[in-house]
Amino acid sequence: MSQPLVGITVLDLTQIYQGPYCGFLMATAGADVIKIEPRGGERLRGAGGAKTQLSFATLNSNKKSITLDLKHERGKALLKELVQQADILLENYAPGVMDRLGVGWEVLHEINPALIYVSGTGYGLSGPDRDMLAMDHTIQATSGVMSSTGDPDRPPGRAGGAPSDIMGGIHMYGGAMTALVGRHATGQGTLVEVSMLEAMYFTLSTEFSAYHATGKIPQRNSARSPSSVVPYSRYECSDGGYVAIICVAQGHWHKILKVIGREDLIGHEDYEKPGKRLKNEAAVNEMLNAWAITVTRDEAFNTMREAGVPVAPIRNLEEVRNDPHMHARGSLQKLEHPQMGEVILPNNPIRYSEYDRAELEFYPEPGQHNHEIYGELLGLAPDEVAALLSDAVI
Amino acid sequence: MSQPLVGITVLDLTQIYQGPYCGFLMATAGADVIKIEPRGGERLRGAGGAKTQLSFATLNSNKKSITLDLKHERGKALLKELVQQADILLENYAPGVMDRLGVGWEVLHEINPALIYVSGTGYGLSGPDRDMLAMDHTIQATSGVMSSTGDPDRPPGRAGGAPSDIMGGIHMYGGAMTALVGRHATGQGTLVEVSMLEAMYFTLSTEFSAYHATGKIPQRNSARSPSSVVPYSRYECSDGGYVAIICVAQGHWHKILKVIGREDLIGHEDYEKPGKRLKNEAAVNEMLNAWAITVTRDEAFNTMREAGVPVAPIRNLEEVRNDPHMHARGSLQKLEHPQMGEVILPNNPIRYSEYDRAELEFYPEPGQHNHEIYGELLGLAPDEVAALLSDAVI
Numbered sequence: 001m002s003q004p005l006v007g008i009t010v011l012d013l014t015q016i017y018q019g020p021y022c023g024f025l026m027a028t029a030g031a032d033v034i035k036i037e038p039r040g041g042e043r044l045r046g047a048g049g050a051k052t053q054l055s056f057a058t059l060n061s062n063k064k065s066i067t068l069d070l071k072h073e074r075g076k077a078l079l080k081e082l083v084q085q086a087d088i089l090l091e092n093y094a095p096g097v098m099d100r101l102g103v104g105w106e107v108l109h110e111i112n113p114a115l116i117y118v119s120g121t122g123y124g125l126s127g128p129d130r131d132m133l134a135m136d137h138t139i140q141a142t143s144g145v146m147s148s149t150g151d152p153d154r155p156p157g158r159a160g161g162a163p164s165d166i167m168g169g170i171h172m173y174g175g176a177m178t179a180l181v182g183r184h185a186t187g188q189g190t191l192v193e194v195s196m197l198e199a200m201y202f203t204l205s206t207e208f209s210a211y212h213a214t215g216k217i218p219q220r221n222s223a224r225s226p227s228s229v230v231p232y233s234r235y236e237c238s239d240g241g242y243v244a245i246i247c248v249a250q251g252h253w254h255k256i257l258k259v260i261g262r263e264d265l266i267g268h269e270d271y272e273k274p275g276k277r278l279k280n281e282a283a284v285n286e287m288l289n290a291w292a293i294t295v296t297r298d299e300a301f302n303t304m305r306e307a308g309v310p311v312a313p314i315r316n317l318e319e320v321r322n323d324p325h326m327h328a329r330g331s332l333q334k335l336e337h338p339q340m341g342e343v344i345l346p347n348n349p350i351r352y353s354e355y356d357r358a359e360l361e362f363y364p365e366p367g368q369h370n371h372e373i374y375g376e377l378l379g380l381a382p383d384e385v386a387a388l389l390s391d392a393v394i
Numbered sequence: 395m396s397q398p399l400v401g402i403t404v405l406d407l408t409q410i411y412q413g414p415y416c417g418f419l420m421a422t423a424g425a426d427v428i429k430i431e432p433r434g435g436e437r438l439r440g441a442g443g444a445k446t447q448l449s450f451a452t453l454n455s456n457k458k459s460i461t462l463d464l465k466h467e468r469g470k471a472l473l474k475e476l477v478q479q480a481d482i483l484l485e486n487y488a489p490g491v492m493d494r495l496g497v498g499w500e501v502l503h504e505i506n507p508a509l510i511y512v513s514g515t516g517y518g519l520s521g522p523d524r525d526m527l528a529m530d531h532t533i534q535a536t537s538g539v540m541s542s543t544g545d546p547d548r549p550p551g552r553a554g555g556a557p558s559d560i561m562g563g564i565h566m567y568g569g570a571m572t573a574l575v576g577r578h579a580t581g582q583g584t585l586v587e588v589s590m591l592e593a594m595y596f597t598l599s600t601e602f603s604a605y606h607a608t609g610k611i612p613q614r615n616s617a618r619s620p621s622s623v624v625p626y627s628r629y630e631c632s633d634g635g636y637v638a639i640i641c642v643a644q645g646h647w648h649k650i651l652k653v654i655g656r657e658d659l660i661g662h663e664d665y666e667k668p669g670k671r672l673k674n675e676a677a678v679n680e681m682l683n684a685w686a687i688t689v690t691r692d693e694a695f696n697t698m699r700e701a702g703v704p705v706a707p708i709r710n711l712e713e714v715r716n717d718p719h720m721h722a723r724g725s726l727q728k729l730e731h732p733q734m735g736e737v738i739l740p741n742n743p744i745r746y747s748e749y750d751r752a753e754l755e756f757y758p759e760p761g762q763h764n765h766e767i768y769g770e771l772l773g774l775a776p777d778e779v780a781a782l783l784s785d786a787v788i
Contacts, residue, residue, distance in 0.1 A: 004576030004584075021596055029572055055603035058596065105747070124745075129719040132699065137619070137626065138706035141638035144714040146628065148554025149543065150616050155628060156636060156708050157616030159553030160542025161597035167557075170564050170593075175744035177571030178423055182398030182749065184578050190398075191747035198725045198743035199564075202415055202452065203555035207711055209449035212737065217711050222544050222551025225531070232531065234540065234549060242550060244535035305526065312532035314550050317601055317611050320538040325523040331592045343606065349592035350569035351518075353499070353585035355576065 003030025003355050008180070009377075010034065010088040011079075012063065015042045017136070017162055018120045018196065019092035020059040021169030022176065026088070027062035028348035028358040034373055035063045036079070038070075039392065041366035049339045057337070057363050058345055065364035066373045067394045070101050074393045078378070083108050083115055085377045088176050092120040092168075095130050105191045115189040116179040120172045124195035134196060139164035143200040148207050152219045163203070168196035230277040231256065231284050234314060241297025242314040245288065245304065253277070255307045260291035333360055370394055397424025397749050402574070403771075404428065404482045405473075406457065409436045411530070411556055412514045412590065413486035414453040415563030416570070420482070421456035422742035422752040428767055429457040430473070432464075433786065435760035443733045451731070451757050452739055459758035460767045461788045464495050468787045472772070477502050477509055479771050482570050486514035486562075489524050499585045509583040510573040514566045518589035528590060533558035537594040542601050546613045557597070562590035624671035625650065625678050628708060635691025636708040639682065639698065647671070649701045654685035727754055764788055 008031040012023035020035075020042075027033035035042070046053035069075040080103065083089060089108065091098055098104040098119075105117045119125060122134020132138070140146050140158055150157030175192035183189060210218045210226035218226035223233040231253075234242045247253050253272075257265050271277050277284055292300050297313050304311035315323075321344045326332040330347060337343050347360055370389065374380045380388075388394040402425040406417035414429075414436075421427035429436070440447035463469040474497065477483060483502065485492055492498040492513075499511045513519060516528020526532070534540050534552055544551030569586035577583060604612040604620035612620035617627040625647075628636045641647050647666075651659050665671050671678055686694050691707050698705035709717075715738045720726040728738050741754055764783065768774045774782075782788040 004572045007579070008575075017599060025568065051607075053603050054606035055599040058599055058602070123719060124723055124725075127719045127723040132706070133702075133704035135640050135642060135704055137640045138638050138704055141628070141636075141706035141708045142714070142717075144709055144711050145554050146636075146638065146708045147710045150551060150554075151548065154545065154548075154616065155630065157544060157551070158618065158628075159555075159557065160539050160601065160614060160619075161553075162600055162619065163553065163557050163561075163597045166597045166599075167561065167564070170561070170568055171744055174419065174564055174568040174571060175746070177568060177575055178398045178744065179746060180575045181402075181571055182746070184575075185401070188748055190749060193745040193747070194743065195723075195725070198720060198723075198740070201714075201720075201725075201740045201743065203557045203560045204711070204714075205411060205449040205452055205560075206556055207554065208452070208715060208738075209447050211711050211715075212448035213445075220554060222548065225552065225554075225556065234535070234552075236549065242535075242540075244532050244540065246529050246531045248529060308527075310527035310529055310532055312526070312535035314535045314540045315538055316541045317538050317598070317605050320536070320595075320598075321602060321605075323536075325517060325521045326592060326595075329518055329521040329589075329592075331518075331589070331595070344602075346592070346595045349588065349595065350565055350572065351587040352569070352573060352576070353587070354582055355584060 003358060004352060005029040005031035008032070008088065009086045010090065011036055011082055011086045013089065013091040014120070015092065016044050017055070017059060017165035018168040019090050019172065021166055022118065022120065022172040023063060023090055024059050024061060025170070025173045025348055025350070029350070030358065033063045034369070035060060035065045035364065036068050037065055037366050039067045039394070050341065052340055054343060057340065057343060060363035061345060062358060062361045063364060064369035064373060065366055066370050067367035069393055070103065072393050074388070074391070076101065076103055078393070079103050080108070080111050081378050083112050086112070086115060087180070088116045088118060090118045090172065094133070095121050095125050109189065109191070113189060114183060114187060116176055116183065116192060117189065118172050118176045118192040120168050120194050122196050124198065125193050136162040136164040139196045139200060143197055144204050144207065145200060148204060148220050149222070150220050151222050156220065164196045164200050167199045167203070168194055171199040228274065228278050230274065230281045231288055233285055235288050235292035235300070237292050237295055237297040237300050239296040243292065243297055243300045243304065244312045244314055246310045248310055252309050255309050259303055259307045259309065260287060262287060330357065335360065335362070337362055367394065397752060398746060399423040399425035402426070402482065403480045404484065405430055405476055405480045407483065407485040408514065409486065410438050411449070411453060411559035412562040413484050413566065415560055416512070416514065416566040417457060417484055418453050418455060419564070419567045419742055419744070423744070424752065427457045428763070429454060429459045429758065430462050431459055431760050433461045433788070444735065446734055448737060451734065451737060454757035455739060456752060456755045457758060458763035458767060459760055460764050461761035463787055464497065466787050468782070468785070470495065470497055472787070473497050474502070474505050475772050477506050480506070480509060481574070482510045482512060484512045484566065488527070489515050489519050503583065507583060508577060508581060510570055510577065510586060511583065512566050512570050512586040514562050514588050516590050518592065519587050530556040530558040533590045533594060537591055538598050538601065539594060542598060542614050543616070544614050545616050550614065558590045558594050561593045561597070562588055565593040622668065622672050624668065624675045625682055627679055629682050629686035629694070631686050631689055631691040631694050633690040637686065637691055637694045637698065638706045638708055640704045642704055646703050649703050650682070653697055653701045653703065654681060656681060724751065729754065729756070731756055761788065
């Protein structure tokens with residue numbers, strides 16, 4: 001079979017990370033995703049050409065691009081015409097922006113009752129904080145991620161990356177797909193609403209659980225989560241690298257003791273039971289640190305791995321983007337872009353045994369598909385498209 | 395309308411966070427989610443009764459529970475019978491476990507070609523690292539999250555929470571929904587495969603982008619991401635609290651200057667252009683720190699918010715779980731559990747304007763629905779279910 005979303009048409013009005021990730025997942029699952037950009041292009045593009053931001057290239061593979069000025073009356077009319085041909089519309093403007101432009105959910109739903117309109121925001125479309133300005137950074141602050149990240153003797157810290165944005169985007173995707181499933185039964189579209197703040201809540205399940213159980217807010221700890229598992233940390237090795245180790249089952253503990261040459265402690269009353277290890281966590285970590293510092297990161301990793309211990313090297317970004325495993329699986333691909341040069345791009349992280357994998361196609365230039373889309377989807381003649389261009393509508 | 399997934403039957407064989415979050419999203423969107431547990435219950439439950447882990451309660455709302463011993467021959471046969479009645483099966487065992495039990499994808503696909511079989515693992519079902527033991531902790535290490543979290547003078551740190559687990563679970567959900575969409579066209583099921591490692595790649599888009607642009611791996615920084623935006627940090631206030639501030643647009647900079655009483659710097663050549671601010675970031679942060687330390691966190695937040703600056707208080711877990719905004723929206727609900735007492739539980743973070751919201755129902759006890767499910771779905775008489783119980787099959 002080809003791909004699961006073949007035949008689905010998506011209007012992607014989104015920018016930066018959250019919404020574009022959602023559109024990327026659709027495009028690489030076979031949907032026709034039309035990126036609708038302001039004249040000049042979405043702002044994540046960066047300087048363009050060889051200086052295109054890799055993040056833009058990452059999140060906009062396999063999309064088509066048209067330009068459209070939504071402040072122009074003719075631009076709004078064109079969007080309404082496109083909506084009649086579309087299954088899904090994605091937008092991640094601040095709440096109320098699309099309404100003020102006259103192309104909000106109510107209006108577009110009227111035009112196409114089967115339309116699935118997906119809104120991604122920081123705080124949602126209702127509630128007292130609806131209009132708070134939201135980016136990944138501020139959502140990390142309000143969601144509890146920052147107060148749970150870092151060491152207690154340092155200020156609260158950001159989690160690396162932009163987890164709130166991407167978590168928002170993948171929830172938009174899940175919601176859009178669910179709405180397509182629902183539409184099969186009813187024929188009706190729906191507004192799908194995702195708030196990054198709400199989508200992030202579940203990531204802190206261990207922290208909320210520890211707080212509930214003890215009545216005390218767990219201290220942030222950059223080495224481990226507030227679960228009762230020991231050992232659970234990262235350990236420095238002789239070459240300055242680190243390994244992460246976690247002892248989920250009792251058998252892991254015995255394997256660890258063998259690797260670090262402390263079989264004498266198997267069955268020892270201070271360490272045998274998980275509760276005892278929790279009490280003696282400092283001593284346990286001391287043993288592991290004493291061992292780790294005598295071997296390189298890769299030696300530590302390989303020895304523990306062969307022994308069947310849950311272990312992983314803490315990898316830097318170079319190692320991650322060159323990961324032989326992900327390249328072997330085709331999740332990461334090295335591609336040669338005519339202007340950017342060599343880039344490593346990820347494919348859709350969701351795979352289907354019964355469908356073909358999408359071939360990765362580079363992001364489009366702004367308006368690259370103006371003639372194709374306005375021609376095929378709206379039936380405009382080439383000179384009509386040219387007129388829209390010269391009138392600065394598209 | 396009721397809910398988008400009404401009529402969809404899900405067999406949820408998952409445990410801990412990743413798979414159960416996927417099942418939770420389905421259950422709170424109207425699917426019949428049958429949690430299939432080993433006798434004695436899934437291990438995240440904790441001590442049970444009042445000591446049930448809140449994380450378990452959070453991720454298992456609105457599910458039904460049956461028990462089933464998959465190592466028992468009759469248990470395998472029962473699973474196969476259930477599969478004939480199901481649309482989706484979720485599992486997050488290590489790769490190969492279901493195959494070794496004789497109930498892997500190939501076998502179940504044969505029994506029910508329309509079945510959507512969703513596998514959630516750390517590294518996927520192929521590739522050289524397929525069999526590496528994976529938990530959130532080790533995926534944070536291999537994905538690059540740890541090397542991108544924390545301060546450069548400290549060891550690499552964990553991001554707070556369990557982002558890899560939850561990111562894996564929501565990608566499983568997106569994949570399952572996509573497969574349902576595909577099945578409408580083809581009638582065929584599929585294996586859906588999600589690797590936590592691959593699902594996490596996109597969260598580090600800024601980091602990979604900075605690395606690509608400069609050729610240097612960006613240093614981890616707990617205050618900000620390696621974008622070119624300034625100001626972008628968290629600032630300590632007079633009461634020991636912090637605010638997160640990010641200056642996305644040029645207008646924000648002028649608003650910030652007004653709030654901190656430095657209108658004199660509007661248009662100043664050292665700070666006016668984003669590139670100049672990036673160069674003079676230390677001086678910019680010094681100004682903001684000098685101001686923030688004179689006001690409380692809430693004063694800082696409210697003043698900046700009113701001025702239209704992207705700002706947020708860094709909230710602790712108590713503030714997050716009592717957030718008036720999320721409670722007003724019904725995203726968080728205070729409920730009284732007969733044994734756990736008062737708990738705060740989150741509802742599905744995806745909302746649909748044209749469907750009813752699920753009423754949150756507490757997690758089931760292990761095997762609570764044995765009679766109902768084995769009776770209704772497989773047509774077993776009460777004495778047959780009783781015999782399975784006494785034979786320790788279920």
